[in-house]
Amino acid sequence: MAAQLHFRDVTLGYDRHPAVHHLSGEVAKGSLLAVCGPNGAGKSTLFRGIVGILKPLAGQIGLGEVAARDIAYLPQSADIDRSFPISVFDFVGTGLWRSKGLFGGFGKPEIARVDHALSAVGLTGFENRSIGTLSGGQMQRMLFARLLLQDARVIVLDEPFNAIDARTATDLMDLVLRWHGEGRTVLAALHDLDLVRRHFPQTLLLARQAVAWGATAQTLTAERLLEARRMCEAFDDDAAACAIDAPPQRAA
Amino acid sequence: MMRRRARSMRRPSAQPDAPMITDALIAPFTEFEFMRRALAGVIALSLGGAPIGVFLMLRRMSLVGDAMAHAILPGAAIGFLLSGLNLFAMTFGGLIAGFAVAILAGVVARVTELKEDASLAAFYLVSLALGVAIVSIKGTNIDLLHVLFGNVLALDDQTLMVIAFNATVTLILLAVIWRPLVIECVDPLFLRSVSRAGAPAHLAFMALVVINLVNGFHALGTLLAVGLMILPAGIARFWTRDISAMMLVAVLSAVVSGYAGLVLSYLTKIPSGPAIILIAAVIYLVSLLFGTVGGIMRKLFPGRHLEA
Incomplete structure (x- = not known):
């Protein structure tokens, strides 16, 4: 199937410090992708990059024929007055x-x-x-x-079920599945791995770099989750400029 | 002197009691052209300024209006320096200074980490110092008083036209940027993710703030110009939870304050500007106490709780 989103060696971050480091891959049109990983893994940063609020420090995010402003985006902590x-x-x-x-x-x-x-x-x-x-x-x-109402082809949900009771989460998950059924591309950052295993065919396990990306069952294995958890959260103030130009390709 | 004579001449023919009240409330305006002019000016000011004040309040920028009012001073002062108490020179100078400060502060806030209030504070302090310095180079105390407090009773035709024009521009532009402005107040991140209209709408809004401050500047002076914007907005907040209704309440209370303030200043020795703001302050206090939305009495005596 055609790709909706392309990541070409994308590095996103703040003050030159990478929060998402050298991410490459594609998200197929109409896929339902969970983005998992510990806190500070770069999930929200990746989403901010996709919707164009944050410019990549390096690399490119290709959106196919969809404009960044036509992506429906639910931020993690909506800044609502x-x-x-x-x-x-x-x-x-x-x-x-x-x-x-x-x-x-x-x-x-x-x-x-x-x-x-x-x-x-x-x-x-x-x-x-x-x-x-x-x-x-x-x-x-x-x-x-x-x-x-935004009726978007691509929908990006940043931890949509946080601090929400089971019934509301179920209702909202039904909507997500309906969007998937309608052929929309849905990306969701989630911490509830059981929910991911139940409903999401594809998962990206992120720990600044992509630890694993593919079918959920192969991605969320015990050893990979452990590997993701070992990621160092803190930025190193004295870090040297990153020398890697093109890391090996990973694709979904 | 003139007022006294005019009234004592009318008095013999007036009926007691009721007509006396009409006398005080209407006669000043039927009698004197400068009062009619002042009333027209105040109404125009209210129409433009009060809605702007509501948005300033909802965007937590109530004090920004105050800061901007000071920022206008050096521009008006330069206009005064170049061509004396000339309406257009001072308006133009004020607009330029106000825009410069508003845009600089807005751009600095958007480009750097500094929040808008902080960058505005820096810019307005600079321009206030500059303004006072410029005025003291040439001005007399009377000129300074005019600049600081304005004189709504001395509005000539030209000034009145400028005020009406500015109010019209304000209402039209506000209608154009209404949606992005409202969305940017409630959910700025959403607006940023769907549209580029946020920044232009914000700059247009700051421009409107400046235009209305320059407007108020002629009638109420730099120091009180904000009064007819922020006080009505505060009043409106205590009476309704709907933004459109809020605009109406704000405009209405501004018009009432303007009218009652003019009558008050006619009957007493209080100058018109402070009289108008004081009346607005009284309405504000009453709203604070008895307002149906979050007024103090409502908070103290909310009534028995409901079933569901």
Whole structure:
């Protein structure tokens, strides 16, 4: 199958220190890929690189025919001002930004789409609540409703099920599987390895470098997880400039 | 003197009680053109400034308005230095100085690690020092008073047109950047991931802040210009949770403060600028105490809890 995302020797990081180091590989169109690894492994950094918020220090991220701004992105800790006076309906409605822009009218079809998205995440009846009144789980459901409206070919979820109860996680996982069924490419950073083994066909085990990348069963083995855990988290302030130009290719 | 005579001449024909109140509330405006002009100016100021104030407050930039007001000073002072108390020179100078500081601060905040408030503080202190230095080269104390406190009772046709024009520009531009502005307030990361409109919208908004400060500068002076922006916004916050309603409440309370402040200054010795801001402050206090959204009385006596 054609590749949706290409990583060509990508190094991403902060202040010249690599957080993702020499990553190469491809993500096939329509794949459902889990990105696993210890804290500080570079999962969020990789996602920030994919959606174009962070520029690679070296290498390239190819997005195929999709523009970075057409990727739906759920950040790990959404930087949302919950005291802002906006209703759940209006907030979710911002998911239509790409199609509506500055002035696009908000008529009956749009209202119906927002209502539909809200009911898909189980938030019917919350339309007029202000976002500050939602619980953590409801907030996450609302963010998923906005992702639904974004109708993106590529969806990037950074630890979407953190601090969320089992029922909400199950509901939201169903949405992820639905996206997969619709042929969208979904990447999700996850810590729940059982969930990954159950639902995700492909896994990238990341520990700054790719420790393993491929079918989930072969990737999440005991020895590889141990190898990933041994990764040193701290940046070395005195590190010399990296000399490697092109490490061996790994592909999914 | 003139006011006294005008009123004493009217008095014999006036009925007692009710007409007396009408006298105080309406007569100043039917009687004197400068009062009508002042009222028109204040209404125009409210229409443009109050919505800007609401956004300043929601973006946690309430004090930024204050800083920007100071930043305008050197520009206006240079205009004053070159051509005296000339409306266009001072407006133009103020706009340039304000834009320079706003854009520099915005760019520094976006390019470096320094937060916008910190970079703004640095820039506005520089321009405040510069402004005071320039004014003291040529100005007299009276000129300085005019620059610092403005005079809403001395608005001429030209100034009034400038204020109305600026208010119109503000409302139109605000309508254009409304969506990105709102989204950037609630969820800046989302806006960054779907659109490039964030930065231009922010700069346009800062430009509007400057335009409205220059506007208020003529009527209320550099020091109080922010008052008609931030106080109404604070008032609105206590009455509604909806941003559009907030805009309406803010504009309305600004207009009421402007009108009541003019009447107050007509009836007393209080200058118009402080009178307007004081009335706004009184409304703010009342809202703080009795506001239905997070007012103090609501917090102290919330009523019995609901079933679900």
